[in-house]
Amino acid sequence: MEWVPIVFVTFKALVLGTGMYFAIKWHFDQEKKEKKRALLRAGGKVVAVFVLLVLALGFVTFILARKLGLDLPLS
Template identity: 60%
Template structure:
């Protein structure tokens, strides 16, 4: 069973890396057709949605961990 991690991890990194490369390339190619301001405005909206979603997930994890009784106080 130890071989699974040795095979799976590089395969996963390769597939995710290729997917990210082609996603970034596709978005870059799409951005050349639009105006620069529109691309920046869309990028700003995406960053705002991502940060909001990240805060919601973090808050949900904090509340859920408090509900199950985990001690999250600083020493």
């Protein structure tokens, strides 16, 4: 029996097996990275909405205080 086909088939199986392992690992890591990115994006949206609401509340408070005749100097 010749040794060349046995060596080449074994080598091919090792190379393809290693390639499949790293392909699956890469896809799994990309999924984790995407979940992390989505979580950071959602957190950023929450912070932006909170800042806008705080600014709007301050503006409405300032307008209401002016209408009620309260003296609120900025300096």
